[in-house]
Amino acid sequence: xxxxxxxxxxxxxxxxxxxxxxxxxxxxxxxxxxxxxxxxxxxxxxxxxxxxxxxxxxxxxxxxxxxxxxxxxxxxxxxxxxxxxxx
Numbered sequence: 001x002x003x004x005x006x007x008x009x010x011x012x013x014x015x016x017x018x019x020x021x022x023x024x025x026x027x028x029x030x031x032x033x034x035x036x037x038x039x040x041x042x043x044x045x046x047x048x049x050x051x052x053x054x055x056x057x058x059x060x061x062x063x064x065x066x067x068x069x070x071x072x073x074x075x076x077x078x079x080x081x082x083x084x085x086x087x
Contacts (some may be wrong), residue, residue, distance in 0.1 A: 039063050039072030039081045048075035059084030 036056050040049035055063035055072055063072045063081040072081050 037074065037081060040075055040077055041065065041070050041072055049073065049075075055081040055083045057082055061086055 016064065036054040038049075039052050039053050039055040041052050043050045052065055052072055059082055061083050063083040064070060065072065073079060074081060
């Protein structure tokens with residue numbers, strides 16, 4: 001009786017562990033995608049900032065207003081943001 005129990009339960013347990021690990025691996029890959037982040041620029045008061053446009057954070061170009069405009073930062077106006085295109 002004990003061997004029949006192990007012969008049926010053990011394969012089901014192995015399948016359950018495999019499915020669980022596959023699901024956790026695919027969710028890890030999804031979390032690495034970047035999300036568009038709203039870029040802020042400094043205004044007259046250095047501790048204040050103003051929301052301007054979205055930066056995709058995928059590339060190596062500085063996220064600026066236009067091509068020669070000011071650098072855009074995160075919501076704390078501390079970390080400079082990047083984007084994948086020049087403009």
